[in-house]
Amino acid sequence: MVKQLLESTITSYEIRDIRFPTSQHLDGSDAMNKDPDYSAAYVIFYTDSKGLEGHGLTFTCGRGTEVVCSAIEQLACKFVNKSLNELVKDMRATHQICTGDSQLRWIGPEKGVIHLATGAVINAIWDLWAKAVNKPVWKLVADMTPEEFVQCIDFRYITDVLTPEQAIEMLREKEATKVQREEEMLKDGYPSYTTSAGWLGYSDDKVRRLIREAKEQGFTHFKQKVGSNKESDIRRASIIREEIGDEGVLMMDANQVWDVTEAIDWMKDLxxxxxxxxxxxxxxxxxxxxxxxxxxxxxxxxxxxxxxxQNRIVFKQLFQANAIDYCQIDSCRVAGVNEVLAIILMANKFKVPIIPHAGGTFLVEMVQHLSLIDYICVSGSLDRRMLEYVDHLHEHCKTPVQLKNSKVTPPLVAGYSVEMYRQSIEDYTFPTGKIHQKK
Amino acid sequence: MVKQLLESTITSYEIRDIRFPTSQHLDGSDAMNKDPDYSAAYVIFYTDSKGLEGHGLTFTCGRGTEVVCSAIEQLACKFVNKSLNELVKDMRATHQICTGDSQLRWIGPEKGVIHLATGAVINAIWDLWAKAVNKPVWKLVADMTPEEFVQCIDFRYITDVLTPEQAIEMLREKEATKVQREEEMLKDGYPSYTTSAGWLGYSDDKVRRLIREAKEQGFTHFKQKVGSNKESDIRRASIIREEIGDEGVLMMDANQVWDVTEAIDWMKDLxxxxxxxxxxxxxxxxxxxxxxxxxxxxxxxxxxxxxxxQNRIVFKQLFQANAIDYCQIDSCRVAGVNEVLAIILMANKFKVPIIPHAGGTFLVEMVQHLSLIDYICVSGSLDRRMLEYVDHLHEHCKTPVQLKNSKVTPPLVAGYSVEMYRQSIEDYTFPTGKIHQKK
Structure with missing residues (x-):
């Protein structure tokens, strides 16, 4: 059965510009993103095996989604008539189908719109692959040999800090104990923190209420958005610190609003x-x-x-320059699972813990797989590691993230956990969907 | 008359996907860009003043141009019904119309497709402005006070190396002598070198012939593409060195093909x-x-x-890290003239000479303005500075670059020198234009 599905051929694709009007409630608002409409450039690959579809997306914020969809169009067409088996046998080559087009390369390379599009397409291929072998993506990777894992990665421009041989060696160190970490995860789940309480557009009262609710759910780590107004940042930090006590952990997020010296000065007051x-x-x-x-x-x-x-090359330098203490991988900003694996390996080499970014459309559904891969295959550590939990839009996802006392339960359904309900796809497609017709 | 044109209002815009099938002759071929079709995402702003149009473009390589056009659509629409006077009074704010859209920002920020689109749009506004005041762009900038010059620049994220105040001071130092450098340029022209001979796809004989022709034209500096095959690089470097002698200057260009250690090893043999x-x-x-x-x-x-x-922030770090000896600004990769001005100022602070990139559609037409601005207003030096001259496609441009004994004569026609002939626009529009109908 597995063999048969892997022998499927991609026959066509569908691209959708999906927009949720989240700006109406200022969910997701911060100092830089004042009114995001959580959105997705969404792609579905159809195959000649009935019911076997690969779903992938990249997170966007409303306007601009059509531009990413236009880039996906340029990439997705390269996959029609390709056999799945051929694609997954060498995921490095599959990744290069997207990044190696010498004409398209000019409008990147490997950054911005074209790379967000690559993320959506590559993620859809992973979803397809995982469904064909009837495993969730994290389990598909956890079951790989070190050589198979490394074959998914394009090492171009990072060999000065990590070669394929060094990567294989790193993975071998953790190979014998993978099974016990997998069992532990299935039993206990993966720790998480919440951003849902700290959005900038919320009132003080709403923040206080949400922090209390989150504490009741078992959260111990909380994130506050800062950077718009220092007095307000101080007032809100007092409220949160008051609610979470000395033992609670507070993180702050400025969303890029400061220049370098301004960042230092502002933070000194916080x-x-x-x-x-x-x-x-x-x-x-x-x-x-x-x-x-x-x-x-x-x-x-x-x-x-x-x-x-934007990509593994900038992450490489952040590590080389000792510029960060926490590595917040994103499942879509880079070239999907493939490139994230490269970043996880480099982070491990430089002993920087992974705390994925998940404030966006279905991001937590994807990054749960990535943190599990980090723990089971690469770092073998939970020290200073957490998933970000944001409580939005899960109702549109067929396999939403499962939370138990602030711990994320590993997904068991085959695929990459991003598949949307057909009705949601239709309703939220921009600008024709039902939801966009109301005034 | 000037006042009246500056009071014009932008009424509409036209976006064109222009492609020249240059890959047929391997013009522009290098180790990374094997078969570029020199192209342009082209935008025209129309105004309520008869005949006053602003033309702008960003250089692309064929596929992907439609993606950049889709991004230009998102930006150009913001300029309709804006008065030119209002736009040029504060070019920093005008730049931020493009870079400050909090939803569009997600698909950048300030990099890749959305930033290439910003370049095209901002360049079109400069073309419009310069035509309204009946000056070429370089002269428009050369006639600015230091304060007016600095008002064109968004200093966000670069104040740790250059503040507006420091920039004004830098410009004041050169103010008194601007007129004599302007006169010198009009008399002597600006030095240039040629890349037209060294494309990777050309035969040895063709390279030898082109080098000889270039020498006859007065060129003393020549560029060779390298990185595909070391033996061939060595063979070709021998030919060029033989032709140009010890006194000729040879530059090499690898177009990003190497990893860090590979670059060092390869170059040691050259x-x-x-x-x-x-x-x-x-x-x-x-x-x-x-x-x-x-x-x-x-x-x-x-x-x-x-x-x-991709932008001023990466240039800033290249300077801070002592990573480059020559700064090859591009007229379209960043946010048009505005952001280039920021980069020229930083380069001057770090004493890195400007040698613009011009291998592309009408790039030399634009960067001649930028090098003139560097010399007249900022650096006051020609030391280690040249324009890149590439002899392609000038026949489609109404005001092609003028070369006299390898020196570029400053353009005198009002605008940014990129306006295409209407017939060329029609013929090369992809995929409907005449040239794309032939088989």
Missing amino acids: LKFKPLFIEEPTSPDDILGHATIRKALYPQCAVATGEHI | LKFKPLFIEEPTSPDDILGHATIRKALYPQCAVATGEHI
């Missing part, structure tokens, strides 16, 4: 609330800037970033 | 041909990698990059 880290203190492109900020705040407050880091 | 610099030795995203390569080859061979550097 250090008294003992933030674990400041996330995205400045431009995601500023590797040396992050290193400067980290040095200035060390050891009182750590630095985290990742959701806007 | 040092005997005394290259002035190696251009794009590795990924444009690898700031620290460029620094490592530069250190390893110093002082025998310098390092240059820029055509793929």
Whole structure:
């Protein structure tokens, strides 16, 4: 049965511009993203095996989704008439189908719109692969040999810090104990923290109420958005610290609003609330800037970033420059599972823990797989590691993330957990869907 | 008359996907770009003043142009019904119309497709502005006060190396002598070098012939593409060195094909041909990698990059890390004239000479303005500075670059020198234009 499905051929694809009007309630609002409409450039690959479909997406914020869909169109067409078996036998080559087009490369390379599109397409191939072998993506990877794992990765431009041989060696170290970590995860789940309470657009009362609710759910780590108004940041930090006590962990997130010196000055006034880290203190492109900020705040407050880091090459340098303490991989910003595996390996080499970014459309559904892969195959550690839990839009997902006392239960359904209900796809397609017709 | 045109209002816009089938002759071929079809995402702003149009473009390589056009659509629509006067009074704010949309920002920020689109749109506004005041763009900028010059720049994320106040001071130093440099340029022209001979797809005989022709035209600096095959690089470098003698200057360009250690190893075998610099030795995203390569080859061979550097923030770090000896600004990769001005100022602070990238559709037409601005307003120096001259496609441009004995004559026609003939626009529009109908 598995063999038969792997022998399927991709016959066609469908691209959808999906938009949820979340800006109406300021869910997801922060100092940079004042009114995001959580959205997705969504792609479905259809095959000649009845019912076997690969679903993939990249998270977007409303306007601009059509641009990413236009880029997906340029990539998805390359996969029609390809056999799944041929694609998954060499995922490195499959990744290069997207990144290696010498004409398309000019509009990247490997960054921004074309790379977000690559993420959606590659993720859809993983979803297809995992469904064909009837496993969730994390289990598909956990069952790989080190050689198979490494074959998924394009090492171009990162061999100065990690070669395929070194990667295989790293994976071999953890191979014998993979099974016990897998069992532990299935039993206990993976720890998480919540961002749902700290959005900038919420009132003080709403923040206090949401923090209390989250505490009742078992959360011990909480994230606050900062950077728009210092007085308000201080007031809100007081409220949160009051609610979570000394034992609660507070993280802060500036969403890139500051210049380098401004970040240092602003954070010095917030250090008294003992933030674990400041996330995205400045431009995601500023590797040396992050290193400067980290040095200035060390050891009182750590630095985290990742959701806007364009590819493995910039992550490589963040590690080389000792610029970050936490690596916030994103499941779609880079070239899907393939490139995330490269980043997880490099993070492990530099002993930087993985805390994925998940504030977005179905991101937590995907990154749960990635944190499980990190724990089971690569780092073997839960130290300073958590998933980000954001409580939005899960109702549109066929296999929403499962939370038990703030721990995420590993998904067991085959695939990458992002498949949307058909009705949601139809209703939220922009601009024709039902939801966009109401005034 | 000037006042009246500046009071015009933008009424509509037209976007064209223009493609030249240059891959048929391997013009522009290099180790990374094997078969580029020199193209452009082209935008025209129309106004309520008869005949006053702003033309802007960003260079692309064929496939992917439609994606950039889709992004231009998202930006150009923001300019309809805006008065030109209002737009040019505060070009920093005008730039932020493109970069500050909080939803569109997600698909960048300030990089890749959305930033290429910003380049096209901002360049079109400069073309419009310059035509309204009846000056070429370089003269429009040369006539600005330091304060007006600085008002064009978004300093976000670069204030740790350059503040507006420092920029004004830098410009004041050169203000008194601007007029004499302007006169010198109008009399002598700006030095240039040629890339037209060194494309990778050309035969040895063709290279030899083109080098001889270029020497006859007065060129003393020549560029060779490298990185595909070391033996062939050595053979061709011998031919070129033979033709140009010891006094000729040879530059090499790898177009990003190497990893960091590979770049160092490969170049060590080419040092005997005394290259002035190696251009794009590795990924444009690898700031620290460029620094490592530069250190390893110093002082025998310098390092240059820029055509793929995504924005001012990455240029800032290339300067901070001492990663490059030559700054190859591109007129379209970043947010048009505005952001280039920021980069020119930073380069001057770090004493890195400007050698613009011009291998592409009408790029030399634009960058001649930028090098003139660098010389007249900012650096006041021609030391180690040249324009890149590539002899393609000028016949489609109404105001093609003028060369006299390898020196570029400053353009005198109002605007940014990129306006295409209407017939060329129609014929080369993809996929409907006449040229794309032939088989």
